[in-house]
Amino acid sequence: MLSSSIAASVVQALAVRELRLTANRRAVLAALEHGQRPLTTEEVAVASSVPVSTVYRNLAELVEAGIVARVAGASGGDRHELAEAFSEHHHHHLVCIECGIVTDFTPSAQLERLIEKEVGALPDRVGFEVTHHVFDVRGRCRDCTRT
């Protein structure tokens, strides 16, 4: 079940693109809201009971609308989570290069500030129009370490 607090703002964001909040999209978003990690398309399909082709289409639209964020996993397909405006605060990821699992991680405020500052200078410096930054840490998760 998609929490109603989110639903309100989601409807708005969808409306801009003339998209509707259908039962399928509700189910997809609910899956992302309740999954505690970024999910693969397949995982979303299973968790939401929405046909795969529709999940692909919907996730693409939701990403386009800024409601869902694509997270680059280690392999085996992209993962997805609710965009920051619709869920948690800003955060980054620990990506396990062994099992592919992605978990959240929040760096210090100091690091974020410095990143913001540095990234903010890019447009003037090299003419690159920044939409966001990705700061992922890659390695082996606790589980994959003890083997």
Added chain:
Amino acid sequence: MLSSSIAASVVQALAVRELRLTANRRAVLAALEHGQRPLTTEEVAVASSVPVSTVYRNLAELVEAGIVARVAGASGGDRHELAEAFSEHHHHHLVCIECGIVTDFTPSAQLERLIEKEVGALPDRVGFEVTHHVFDVRGRCRDCTRT
């Protein structure tokens, strides 16, 4: 043509895995050395005139041997560049979400230091064994901005 300075250390790194520096591998590495951006597998195949299946196999082996680094692009296949030990210093990437092009970018030493410090604390903090970090900036490149 692969510069001889690199060739020396490459041979060593290959030897560890009992791999040889063949003409094909030379061509693949030369393509990466002279391309000024991370290249897709297809681009490497074209630039090196090595058959696609061999390029895939070789790139995988070279990545495994730590000679080549895989760079996550925006879409349309992974990209590759010479690993830092065999080319430039440590750096990061500007990824264009429109055309997929990836260009290098070096943040301030201060930012790198802070990242190192923060990343270095992760093993003790959450049991995550770090191999490396990814700090990519995403957005639109200069070319894709003026449209």
Added chain:
DNA sequence: ATCGCTTTGAGAACGATTCTCATTCACAGT
């Protein structure tokens, strides 16, 4: 030259993602 191992390359196989299109649905009038 010969042996034992690595490498090669064309194509088949595969898995993830996108496309197609006939059908169904949602919402805004009326």
Added chain:
DNA sequence: ACTGTGAATGAGAATCGTTCTCAAAGCGAT
């Protein structure tokens, strides 16, 4: 409630990047 219009759906085909297969060729040591 009824209707019209465009959005959404879903099953399967098509596509695309990548991996696999295997017979032929290459390399280095003896």
